[in-house]
Amino acid sequence: MTTDLFQLVLNGLLLGGVYALISIGLTLIFGVLEIINFAHGEFLMLAMYATFWLFQLYGVDPYLSIVIILPVFFLIGLSIQRITIQPVLNSPPLNQIFTTIGLSLILQNVALFFFKADYRTVKTSYSDLGLNFAGLIISFPRMVAFILAMGFIGALLIYLKTTYTGMAIRALAQERRASMLMGIDVYKTYRIAFGIGIACVGAAGSILMPIYFVFPTVGSLFVLIAFVVVILGGYNSLIGSLFGGLIIGIIEGFSGFFISPHLKEAVYFIIFIFILLFKPTGLLGRK
Amino acid sequence: MTAIEKEFPPKSKAISGMIGLALLAVIALPLFIKNEFYLDLIVMIFFWATLAGAWNILGGFAGQISLGHTAYFGIGAYTSTLLYLNFSLSPWIGMLAGVGLSVLVAFVVGYPCFRLSSHFFALATIAFAEVLRMLSAYWRGLTKGGLGLLVPFKPGFEYFMFNNKLAYAYIALTFMLLMIFVTWAIKRSRFGFYLISLREDQDGAESLGVNTHRCKTVALIISVVFTSVMGTFYAQYFQFIDPEICFSISLSIQLALLSIIGGLGTLLGPVMGAFLLTPIDVLLRGWLGGVFAGLNLIVYGAILIVAVMYFPIGVGGWLKIRWERLLRDRMVTPPIPLKMGMASSLLPSISPGGDKTDELPLLRVRSFGKHFGGLHAVRNLSFHINRGEIVGLIGPNGAGKTTIFNLISGFYSADSGEMEFQRERITGLAPPHKVCRKGIARTFQIVKPFNNMSLLENIMVGVFCRIKDPWESRKEALRIIDFVGLGRHQFSQASSLTIADRKRLELARALATKPDLLLLDEVVAGLTPKETTGLMSIIKSISARGVTVLMIEHVMKAVMTLSSRIIVIHHGEKIAEGTPAEVGENKAVIDAYLGKGFRRGK
Numbered sequence: 001m002t003t004d005l006f007q008l009v010l011n012g013l014l015l016g017g018v019y020a021l022i023s024i025g026l027t028l029i030f031g032v033l034e035i036i037n038f039a040h041g042e043f044l045m046l047a048m049y050a051t052f053w054l055f056q057l058y059g060v061d062p063y064l065s066i067v068i069i070l071p072v073f074f075l076i077g078l079s080i081q082r083i084t085i086q087p088v089l090n091s092p093p094l095n096q097i098f099t100t101i102g103l104s105l106i107l108q109n110v111a112l113f114f115f116k117a118d119y120r121t122v123k124t125s126y127s128d129l130g131l132n133f134a135g136l137i138i139s140f141p142r143m144v145a146f147i148l149a150m151g152f153i154g155a156l157l158i159y160l161k162t163t164y165t166g167m168a169i170r171a172l173a174q175e176r177r178a179s180m181l182m183g184i185d186v187y188k189t190y191r192i193a194f195g196i197g198i199a200c201v202g203a204a205g206s207i208l209m210p211i212y213f214v215f216p217t218v219g220s221l222f223v224l225i226a227f228v229v230v231i232l233g234g235y236n237s238l239i240g241s242l243f244g245g246l247i248i249g250i251i252e253g254f255s256g257f258f259i260s261p262h263l264k265e266a267v268y269f270i271i272f273i274f275i276l277l278f279k280p281t282g283l284l285g286r287k
Numbered sequence: 288m289t290a291i292e293k294e295f296p297p298k299s300k301a302i303s304g305m306i307g308l309a310l311l312a313v314i315a316l317p318l319f320i321k322n323e324f325y326l327d328l329i330v331m332i333f334f335w336a337t338l339a340g341a342w343n344i345l346g347g348f349a350g351q352i353s354l355g356h357t358a359y360f361g362i363g364a365y366t367s368t369l370l371y372l373n374f375s376l377s378p379w380i381g382m383l384a385g386v387g388l389s390v391l392v393a394f395v396v397g398y399p400c401f402r403l404s405s406h407f408f409a410l411a412t413i414a415f416a417e418v419l420r421m422l423s424a425y426w427r428g429l430t431k432g433g434l435g436l437l438v439p440f441k442p443g444f445e446y447f448m449f450n451n452k453l454a455y456a457y458i459a460l461t462f463m464l465l466m467i468f469v470t471w472a473i474k475r476s477r478f479g480f481y482l483i484s485l486r487e488d489q490d491g492a493e494s495l496g497v498n499t500h501r502c503k504t505v506a507l508i509i510s511v512v513f514t515s516v517m518g519t520f521y522a523q524y525f526q527f528i529d530p531e532i533c534f535s536i537s538l539s540i541q542l543a544l545l546s547i548i549g550g551l552g553t554l555l556g557p558v559m560g561a562f563l564l565t566p567i568d569v570l571l572r573g574w575l576g577g578v579f580a581g582l583n584l585i586v587y588g589a590i591l592i593v594a595v596m597y598f599p600i601g602v603g604g605w606l607k608i609r610w611e612r613l614l615r616d617r618m619v620t621p622p623i624p625l626k627m628g629m630a631s632s633l634l635p636s637i638s639p640g641g642d643k644t645d646e647l648p649l650l651r652v653r654s655f656g657k658h659f660g661g662l663h664a665v666r667n668l669s670f671h672i673n674r675g676e677i678v679g680l681i682g683p684n685g686a687g688k689t690t691i692f693n694l695i696s697g698f699y700s701a702d703s704g705e706m707e708f709q710r711e712r713i714t715g716l717a718p719p720h721k722v723c724r725k726g727i728a729r730t731f732q733i734v735k736p737f738n739n740m741s742l743l744e745n746i747m748v749g750v751f752c753r754i755k756d757p758w759e760s761r762k763e764a765l766r767i768i769d770f771v772g773l774g775r776h777q778f779s780q781a782s783s784l785t786i787a788d789r790k791r792l793e794l795a796r797a798l799a800t801k802p803d804l805l806l807l808d809e810v811v812a813g814l815t816p817k818e819t820t821g822l823m824s825i826i827k828s829i830s831a832r833g834v835t836v837l838m839i840e841h842v843m844k845a846v847m848t849l850s851s852r853i854i855v856i857h858h859g860e861k862i863a864e865g866t867p868a869e870v871g872e873n874k875a876v877i878d879a880y881l882g883k884g885f886r887r888g889k
Contacts, residue, residue, distance in 0.1 A: 036406045087596050093405035094352050098547065098595045101354075101540060105588030113582060220536075224417060227410055266421045269414045276411045277399050 003135050008253045010136055016249020017146035018208055022222055023229035023241040024153055025200035031173040031236045032193040035085065038100040040226060041219025042107035043198050047073060047205025048214035049111060052120050055209075062122055063144060066206045070199050077198030081191045089190070104219070111216040121213040141210040148207050152200065153242055160238070169193050173236065224265070225252075228272040234285025243283060317456040326452045330524065332565045333459035334517060339545035339557035340466040341513030346543060347552035348479065349506040350486030352405055353397075354539045355412030358419045359389040359511045361533035363518025365423065368436050368528060371446075378447035382519040389515035393507050401503045413536065420534030435529025438522060447523040455524050462520070463558070466513050470554055473509075477751045477760070482506055483552065484737050484748045491735035494696060496723035496752035496800055537584075544587065548594050550603020552739075559602050564590075647710060649674040649835050650695070650727075650804055656703035657690055657859075664690040666859040668704070672804065677826070677836040679850035679867070683880050687859040688839045689732055692806050696729045697722035709803065723752060728802035730793040732809045732839075736781035742792055743768065743777045749799030764799065771795040771825055787818045794822070798829065805829065807838040811845050819845055843881075847871070855880065 022044060029037045047069055054060040054068065084103055088095045129140035160166035168184045169192065180186050212218070225248060233244025248268055255267040275282060320326045338360070345351050366388050367381030376384075400411045423430050430436065442450045449455060473479040484492040485499040493499055522528050549560025571583035594601070600608075648671035655668040664687045672678050680688050693699040695706065697719035705714045708725060716722050728749075737745050746764040747757075754760045768777050771791050776784060781792060790810055797805060807826070811819045823845055830836055830849075840846035846853065847867040855863040855870055857879045863870055870876055877883060 036410065084592060091595075091599070093409075094346075094350075094547075094551075095595045095599055097352060097354075097406065097409055098543065099592055102588040102591035102595065105540070105591065106585050109582065109584040109588065113585070224414070227414070231407075231410070260425070262425045263421065266418050266425075269418045269421075272414045273396070273400075273411055273418075276403055276407055280403065280407065 007136055008257055009250055012250035012253030013246055014142040014146040016246035017149035018204055019225055019229050019249055020242045020245025021149040021152055021204040022201050023226040023245050024238055025197035026226050027230050027238055027241045029194055029197040032169055033190055035096045039104035039107060040201055041223025042104050043201045044205045044222050045111060045219035047202040048209050049115060051206040051209040052122055052214055055122050062206050062209045066203050069202045069206050073202030074195045074199040077195035078191045081194035108216050117215055119213045119215045122209045124210060127210055145207045145211060152203050165192055228268050231272060231275050232282050234282035236286060237284040240282055240284035317453055328569060330456045330459050332561050333463045335545060335565050336558040336561035337463045337466045337513060338517050339542050339561055340470060341510045342542040343546045343557045345506045345510040347546055348482040349503055351503055352409050353412045354409045355416035356514050356542055357534050357538040358416040359514040360518040361419060362389045363515030364522040364528045364533045367519040368438055368522045377445045378519060378523050382516055385519055386512050386515045389511045390508050393511040397507050398504050401500060416534055420530050424530040435527055438526040440526060474554060475757060477755055480748050480751060487737035487739055488735040493719040494723060494729055495749045496720045498720045544591055548601050550601030553603035553607050556601055556603025648672060651707040654704040655694060655701050657694055657699060657701050664859050668861055670854050672835060672837055674835055676851050677830050677849050679846035679853040680837060680839045681846060681853060682856035686856040688856055689808055692729055692808055696727060723800055726803035728797035728800045729806035730797050730808050730810055734789045734793045736789055736792055738782035740781055741778050742773060742781055745781050745792055746795050746799050749796040752800040767795050767799050787814050804835045809839055811842050823849060
């Protein structure tokens with residue numbers, strides 16, 4: 001019994017790492033640009049498709065494709081920000097919400113149009129590999145996913161702490177006017193922050209491909225999880241997203257096992273609503 | 288041109304005639320359509336118009352962006368269908384049951400969500416609809432889950448099923464006309480003004496006595512009723528429902544899209560949106576959906592982005608501006624003449640009620656304390672204000688003056704201390720609208736005009752605090768406009784006013800609530816000397832008519848001239864109190880705030 005419990009925790013934790021990576025991009029975007037990127041999941045979906053096609057057509061290993069995906073998605077993020085987000089940055093929330101929703105609609109259906117609705121998966125030599133460790137089974141792809149996700153998150157946090165752009169991003173997230181007065185190029189920083197957020201979710205897509213399957217609306221599923229993680233962790237705390245992701249991963253595992261696989265989403269949505277109502281700053285957020 | 292001019296239109300027979308004709312045309316339209324396909328299209332147009340209009344009441348007028356309205360649609364559809372299938376209950380009754388359940392759910396889940404800011408509110412509504420979708424898919428015993436529910440066809444009015452699509456068209460039309468009527472009634476009523484005001488600036492609305500929470504809830508409930516009804520209609524028209532259809536986020540988005548394209552917060556915007564987009568959608572799906580799956584949605588998404596970026600006021604909004612300009616040019620009844628210095632019978636009745644002979648202080652504050660984390664904004668502060676005084680509240684920036692205003696007006700709650708107003712203990716009275724109704728009104732340091740309302744409408748929101756009838760309210764508002772000298776701007780959008788006029792508007796609005804105590808927060812800041820003198824004389828008139836004034840000011844000319852007494856605040860504490868002369872000589876005040884040059888300058 002205890003082994004089962006540990007197994008649940010472990011599996012949850014491993015998947016939670018990926019959730020954390022997806023969410024941290026969202027938190028970054030929300031913290032800096034103060035918009036909720038409803039299209040975040042679609043970028044995940046696109047990254048997954050990119051990984052799939054790179055593997056299918058050119059035999060590129062999913063984890064290696066990150067090398068391509070990361071910069072490409074960063075650039076995609078920069079462009080999208082300039083074309084669709086920038087014009088509505090000073091508009092009322094309604095306009096911002098619907099801009100990203102419109103974007104999400106377009107991306108989903110472009111994918112549907114080009115790739116059809118079939119589920120696609122990537123089968124590599126290590127897809128089914130499991131390691132045995134003290135009686136617990138660790139799925140190899142999940143373990144790699146976790147390690148890579150943690151690695152990227154760590155790199156991001158170090159980047160934000162030590163580089164000028166990183167500090168500019170943090171400053172902007174806290175106080176826009178003062179940042180402008182300090183000579184920070186606000187619009188350029190917005191673009192970079194958005195680009196980094198999309199790059200993160202792009203990497204998450206590649207990491208996710210070996211352990212999940214892709215179809216045009218897969219983004220909606222993960223973006224809702226990401227929203228829950230972001231709010232749970234604290235909508236302006238990156239570390240919060242990290243812990244939030246891990247916690248949600250575990251909660252999901254437990255509710256799937258003890259309640260029902262079909263209702264596990266309902267469980268964390270209900271948690272989501274409760275947090276919004278009673279502790280909107282989440283675990284680590286500031287007011 | 289204002290909404291009021293439109294709702295109480297000049298006696299223009301031509302316009303009433305046009306409206307009547309349009310109505311007749313719409314009602315007669317379905318009779319002339321023989322083709323099944325086009326009749327179906329008409330039904331869908333009416334269907335979407337009603338749904339979008341319902342959403343518009345909450346999203347357009349009240350400004351609460353719900354992306355989970357599909358939840359109520361689904362509840363309506365499933366309730367009536369399940370009651371019909373299991374208990375042979377007529378779907379008409381089932382429809383009412385669905386409405387009842389939807390309203391209950393809205394109250395339980397939607398109501399607390401209003402505390403959230405717009406992005407989070409949208410998220411919460413999405414999550415809530417998703418939970419319902421999952422539950423309805425999971426609860427196979429009840430709902431047959433993903434298999435969906437089939438409504439066996441049985442024609443007859445009591446079964447809400449008909450052979451002829453014409454009947455459905457007329458039912459949908461009836462609902463649509465009902466929705467339009469309700470929207471129209473809201474728009475011209477006090478409730479409508481309140482909704483728009485809370486959309487424009489919630490704090491500003493609260494400070495004028497608007498119970499924003501209650502207004503939002505009522506708007507939600509009205510919206511939910513229509514949404515739920517259309518859910519039942521859908522079930523009876525298509526005779527098949529499943530979780531994917533009934534709790535689909537695309538439906539929620541569609542409602543919003545129609546309202547945005549048509550014109551948020553307008554009467555006929557959603558209807559126009561439906562008339563425009565439904566045929567386009569059907570056509571797109573016909574042309575492109577079959578061959579290129581999803582292409583119609585790509586177009587939809589693109590339309591959404593373009594609309595939101597470049598046409599945020601929508602077709603309806605654009606037409607409304609044209610219409611109002613047209614009406615203004617043809618106005619028959621002139622507004623009440625706008626000259627300063629009129630006979631006193633036409634002056635606004637701003638003198639407050641209350642016992643004038645009362646000798647005790649109007650407002651008494653004892654040991655007020657407020658801290659934010661480690662920062663003590665206000666510390667053991669006690670003072671009183673007597674009826675009829677003009678008291679100045681001065682001190683360095685960050686001294687806590689606006690915090691004191693926020694404490695008095697109910698925007699903050701004091702950590703310690705008590706407050707008495709007109710001998711009634713009102714410590715901790717919140718939310719702010721309650722404080723306003725007691726007779727304390729305030730302005731804000733950074734003015735909060737209701738930008739998308741005209742100046743007249745802005746002031747009417749304040750008047751509505753005491754006068755419920757829109758027509759009377761308008762007359763009173765016109766008097767107040769005249770009193771403060773803003774006559775030539777009465778129809779201008781608040782957003783187009785200069786800062787001086789906005790300050791005057793802020794003052795006029797607060798005055799409109801007939802306060803006993805008026806809190807003015809830096810009301811002459813940023814004004815030219817001439818504008819300052821103008822405002823000062825208005826404040827003098829206000830005081831002469833019995834309103835007690837407490838003003839925060841940095842402009843010494845204003846505060847020293849007007850005030851009979853001054854309270855000086857520094858680091859959240861009172862450091863001096865007395866006449867302007869006494870305070871001007873006080874060493875502590877000079878050190879902290881006035882500076883040595885002040886005495887010399889005098």
